[in-house]
Amino acid sequence: MKKYFLTRLIQLVPILFGITFLTFGMMQFAGDDAVDIIYERAGSVAEEIKAAKRAELGLDQPFVVQYGRWLGGVLTGDTGRSFISGKPVFETFAEKLPATIELMAVSLALTILIATPLGILSAVNQNRPLDWLIRALSFVGNSLPNFFVGLLLIYFLALKLNLLPIIGQSVVMPALTLTIAMGAKYTRQIRAVVLEELDKPYVVGARARGVDEVTILIKSVLRSSLIMIITLLALSMGSLLGGTAIVETIFMWDGVGKMAVDAILMRDYPLIQAYVVWMAIIYVVMNLAADLLYHWLDPRVRYGETS
Numbered sequence: 001m002k003k004y005f006l007t008r009l010i011q012l013v014p015i016l017f018g019i020t021f022l023t024f025g026m027m028q029f030a031g032d033d034a035v036d037i038i039y040e041r042a043g044s045v046a047e048e049i050k051a052a053k054r055a056e057l058g059l060d061q062p063f064v065v066q067y068g069r070w071l072g073g074v075l076t077g078d079t080g081r082s083f084i085s086g087k088p089v090f091e092t093f094a095e096k097l098p099a100t101i102e103l104m105a106v107s108l109a110l111t112i113l114i115a116t117p118l119g120i121l122s123a124v125n126q127n128r129p130l131d132w133l134i135r136a137l138s139f140v141g142n143s144l145p146n147f148f149v150g151l152l153l154i155y156f157l158a159l160k161l162n163l164l165p166i167i168g169q170s171v172v173m174p175a176l177t178l179t180i181a182m183g184a185k186y187t188r189q190i191r192a193v194v195l196e197e198l199d200k201p202y203v204v205g206a207r208a209r210g211v212d213e214v215t216i217l218i219k220s221v222l223r224s225s226l227i228m229i230i231t232l233l234a235l236s237m238g239s240l241l242g243g244t245a246i247v248e249t250i251f252m253w254d255g256v257g258k259m260a261v262d263a264i265l266m267r268d269y270p271l272i273q274a275y276v277v278w279m280a281i282i283y284v285v286m287n288l289a290a291d292l293l294y295h296w297l298d299p300r301v302r303y304g305e306t307s
């Protein structure tokens with residue numbers, strides 16, 4: 001297990017370095033001068049002052065030197081300062097991250113609570129009316145874009161029924177918006193896996209021995225389906241921790257996603273660079289965690305080996 005972990009970790013290092021290089025390069029060649037952005041609201045500023053500011057920030061140095069300084073700062077936790085607020089980027093992230101974690105936790109909890117029983121019910125009632133109903137609802141839920149679902153919830157729950165506040169105060173509506181799409185995807189996946197497991201010989205044998213269906217589902221089928229559920233969880237946690245930009249912006253939820261949208265609109269390059277690196281790290285870490293859990297839950301899984 002330790003050897004496998006170290007191997008996977010070493011494989012991920014060049015990926016992360018490649019992402020940081022591309023991110024920094026795209027920001028450097030975006031076409032807007034960082035110093036011009038900083039002094040944009042100050043009106044007319046002498047070129048001598050701008051040149052001095054570029055020298056102070058190291059922007060007059062070659063690209064490779066600038067990248068090396070920035071990467072060194074990232075590795076030590078110093079990702080620069082925001083062009084707009086002047087605050088350290090890391091501090092800004094630390095302020096926004098708890099809101100995103102809260103939204104992620106509530107969304108995943110609701111998704112698991114809704115999708116798991118629906119997926120099982122759909123599988124055990126295959127090709128019956130209940131199965132068709134659940135499949136139709138999951139198809140619709142998976143097809144609707146998040147921004148449209150969010151607007152529907154605002155219209156019905158906030159404006160028409162006046163049950164919830166529209167923006168910023170409650171996690172319920174943004175979490176429901178994310179849960180509808182994720183729950184639909186989870187339901188379909190869980191149904192497919194449960195159906196596959198129910199056709200396997202060990203289930204047929206358990207039924208022949210008189211084991212009741214509930215015991216078979218809970219103790220055997222769900223345990224075998226755990227690997228697939230962990231995969232979905234890891235991928236969903238990665239995207240949610242990165243911030244669901246559209247949903248957070250619609251509901252004015254002050255998380256990492258909304259911060260990224262604001263940074264893009266205001267061309268706050270240090271924040272954008274830090275956000276892209278953060279997303280890359282989150283996805284890499286979550287995928288590594290899923291791989292390790294595979295290895296731990298199912299010893300038959302052997303990544304990187306050929307049969």
